[in-house]
Amino acid sequence: MSRLKVGIIFGGACEEHPVSVKSAREVAGNLDTEKYEPFWIGITTDGDWRLCDGPDADWENARPVTLSPDRSVHGLLIGERDGYEAVRLDVVLPVLHGRLGEDGAIQGLLELSGIPYVGCGVQASAACMDKALAYTLARSAGIATPTWWVVAEDGEVDPDRLRYPVFVKPARSGSSFGVSKVTRADELPSALSAARQYDSKVLIEEAVSGSEIGCAVLEEPSGLVTGEVDRVDLSHGFFRIHQEDSPETGSENSTFIVPADISDESRQLVQETAKTIYRTLGCAGLARVDMFLTDDGQVVLNEVNTMPGMTSYSRYPRMMAAAGVPLPDLIDRLISTTLHGAKR
Numbered sequence: 126m127s128r129l130k131v132g133i134i135f136g137g138a139c140e141e142h143p144v145s146v147k148s149a150r151e152v153a154g155n156l157d158t159e160k161y162e163p164f165w166i167g168i169t170t171d172g173d174w175r176l177c178d179g180p181d182a183d184w185e186n187a188r189p190v191t192l193s194p195d196r197s198v199h200g201l202l203i204g205e206r207d208g209y210e211a212v213r214l215d216v217v218l219p220v221l222h223g224r225l226g227e228d229g230a231i232q233g234l235l236e237l238s239g240i241p242y243v244g245c246g247v248q249a250s251a252a253c254m255d256k257a258l259a260y261t262l263a264r265s266a267g268i269a270t271p272t273w274w275v276v277a278e279d280g281e282v283d284p285d286r287l288r289y290p291v292f293v294k295p296a297r298s299g300s301s302f303g304v305s306k307v308t309r310a311d312e313l314p315s316a317l318s319a320a321r322q323y324d325s326k327v328l329i330e331e332a333v334s335g336s337e338i339g340c341a342v343l344e345e346p347s348g349l350v351t352g353e354v355d356r357v358d359l360s361h362g363f364f365r366i367h368q369e370d371s372p373e374t375g376s377e378n379s380t381f382i383v384p385a386d387i388s389d390e391s392r393q394l395v396q397e398t399a400k401t402i403y404r405t406l407g408c409a410g411l412a413r414v415d416m417f418l419t420d421d422g423q424v425v426l427n428e429v430n431t432m433p434g435m436t437s438y439s440r441y442p443r444m445m446a447a448a449g450v451p452l453p454d455l456i457d458r459l460i461s462t463t464l465h466g467a468k469r
Contacts, residue, residue, distance in 0.1 A: 128158075128159070128160060128161055128162040129160065129161050129162065129215045129216065129460070129464075130161075130162050130164060130200070130212070130213065130214050130215045130216075131156075131161045131162065131163050131164065131214070131215065131216055131217070131218055131460065132163075132164045132166055132192070132200070132201065132214045132216070132217040132218070132240070133149060133152060133153075133156075133163050133164065133165050133166065133217075133218045133220060134166045134167075134168065134192075134217060134218070134219045134220065134221060134231065135148065135149035135165070135166070135167055135168070135180055135220045135221065136149075136167045136168040136169060136170075136180075136221075137168050137170075137221045137222070137223065137224075137225055137226045138168060138169070138170055138171065138172040138225060139222075139223045139224040139225055139226065139299075140223060140224075140298070140299075140300075140302050140323065141222040141223035141224075141226070141299050141300060141302075142170050144222055144300070144434055144436065145220055145221050145222050145223075145226065146167075146180050147434075147436045148220045148222070148434050148435040148436050148439070149165070149167075149179075149180035149220045149435075150179075150180045150436075151435050151436050151437055151439075151442075151452065152218070152220055152435055152452075152456060153165075153179050153180060155451075155452040155453045155456060156453070156456055157453060157456075157457060160457070161460070163179075164176065164201060164212065164214065165177045165178065165179050165180060165184070166190060166192070166201070167180060167184045167185065167187070168221075169185050173185075173189065174189060174190050174191060174192070175187040175188065175189060175190060176188050176189070176190035176201065176203055188203060188204055189203075189204040190202065190203050190204065191204075191209075192217075192234060192235075192238060192240075193211075193238060194234060194237035194238050195238070196237075196238060196239035198211050198213070198238070199213045199214065199238065199239055199240055200212045200213040200214035200238075200240065201214065214240050215240075215241070215464070216240065216241045216242065216243070216460055216463055216464055217235055217240050217241070217242040217243070218242070218243045218456075218459070218460065219231050219232075219235070219242060219243065219244060219432065220432070220435060221432060222299050222300075222430075222432055222433075222434060223298060223299030223300065223302075224254075224297070224298060224299070226432060227250055227253070227254050227299060227430070227431050227432050228250055228251055228254040228255075228297060229246075229247040229248070229250040229251035229254070232244070232245070232246055232247045232250050233247050241463050241464060242463065243410050243411070243459045243460065243463045244409065244410040244411060244431060244432055245407070245408050245409050245410060245412065245431040245432075246407070246409055248407055249406055249407040249408050249409065249431065250431050252406050252407065253406055253408070253412070253428075253429040253430070253431045254297050254299075254431070255296055255297050255326075256273075256294070256296050256297070256328050256428055257273065257275045257296050257326070257328050259406060259426070259428065259429060260273055260426065262405060262406055263402060263405060263406070263426050266401070266405040268398070268401065268402060268405065268426055269423060269424065269425040269426065270425060270426045271330040271331050271332075271333050271417075271425060271426075271427075272330070272331040273328055273329060273330045273331070274287075274328075274329045275296065275326065275327070275328060275329075276317065276326075276327040276328075276329060277325070277326060278321075278325035278326065280327075282313070282317075282329060284310035284311075284313045285310065287310070287313075287329065287331075288331055289307065289308050289309065289310075290306055290307060290308045290332045291306075291307050291329050291330060291331055291332060292304060292305070292306055292307070292329070292330045292332060293305045293307055293313070293316035293317060293319070293320050293327060293328070293329050294320055294327070294328050294330070295320045295321075295323040295324035295326070295327060295328070296324055296326040296327060296328040297324045297326060298323040298324050299430075302323050303319050303320045303321075303322055303323040303324070304320070305319050305320070306332075333417040333419065333425050333427075334419060334420065335417040335418050335419035335420055335423075335425070336356050336357070336385075336387070336417065336418045337356065337357035337359075337415065337416075337417060337427065338354055338355070338356055338357075338385060338387070338395050338415070338416050338417065338418045338424075339354065339355045339356075339357070339381075339413055339414070339415050339416070339440050339444065340352065340354050340355075340395055340396055340398075340399035340413070340414050340416070340444070341353075341411075341413050341433070341440070341441045341444035341445050341448075342399055342400060342403045342408070342411065342412050342413070342414060343410075343411050343445065343450070343455070343458065343459075344403075344408075344409060344410055344411065344462060345458060345462050346462060346465050346466070349400050349403065349404075350448075350450075351396040351399060351400065351448070352441070352444030352445040352446075352447060352448040352450070353383050353384040353385075353444050353447035353448045354383075354384060354385040354387065354392050354395050354396060354444070355381045355382060355383040355384070355385050355440055355443070355444050356381070356382045356385035356386060356387065357379050357381060358379065358380045358381065358382055359379055381440055381443065383443050383444055383447045384447060387418060390422075391418055391422060394422070394424055395416060395418065395424055398414075398416065398424040399414035399416070402414050402416075402426060402429060403429075406429060408429070408431060409466075410459060410462065410463060411431075411432075411433070411441070411459060412429050412430060412431050412433070413429070413430040413433035413440060413441045413444075414426075414429050414430075415427040415428050415429070415430070435452070442455060
């Protein structure tokens with residue numbers, strides 16, 4: 126039986142580029158190549174597309190490639206001396222994080238191309254990427270969220286109306302880039318400036334007192350499956366999933382307890398709330414839902430990652446592995462489910 130042709134897109138022209146490359150390397154080591162024929166498509170930080178043998182050190186020097194929006198092509202146009210070679214793809218796995226990867230941009234291109242792809246569609250990707258929009262939709266469904274304010278480009282906020290501490294963050298950026306914890310009014314201007322380096326739309330959130338909890342959600346034809354819940358164990362400061370200077374090395378102030386050291390009742394509540402959030406925001410395929418578990422047992426939404434990291438230190442694959450779904454099986458399930466529901 127011929128192998129399925131899988132386009133795996135990684136890299137990206139955003140700050141999470143190195144994390145995406147490391148995720149792709151982990152996928153490369155766990156993909157069943159007897160079942161799947163991978164076509165590795167790397168996007169440089171300048172936005173150049175390259176067809177390479179894999180996410181190794183020299184991938185940026187590989188041949189140029191284009192993902193055609195023409196549905197009759199249904200795949201790639203590979204640059205040749207005398208023109209282009211067309212390669213039809215069966216499915217695409219976009220291992221992209223952050224802007225242009227999780228915000229609906231690549232999903233829109235894939236919709237035009239007609240190629241089935243793993244993960245959320247355009248609408249859910251955009252909604253989850255915009256934290257203020259995600260909070261608005263979640264609240265409309267009765268899900269608890271932090272108290273928040275939006276500061277538009279060049280907008281101002283009265284520091285005296287805030288109850289400190291607050292977190293200032295880009296509304297539409299991934300990970301902890303541009304995020305600041307503000308404990309006094311005079312810290313607010315510099316925090317807004319830091320957030321605006323990544324997005325013109327800034328979110329200010331009141332701090333939520335409680336444990337930071339995550340839940341991996343996997344969609345299968347039979348319904349939603351959750352991984353083991355994890356808890357973020359902080360050594361100092363506030364949770365930063367990546368070190369900004371070397372994001373591929375993981376967090377420098379946090380470890381993750383999997384399964385989380387919480388009661389069975391709280392675990393079940395977290396998992397059911399994660400499923401509700403997933404459905405409310407219209408997610409598909411997979412998502413990591415980050416929440417707070419307060420001291421009085423309430424679950425509060427933090428954010429939703431529609432293409433969570435797949436590195437060796439990433440939370441989503443660790444939570445799924447703890448629930449009996451190792452990464453090779455997870456990749457296979459994601460692709461199989463995508464093909465099962467190919468028409469969007």
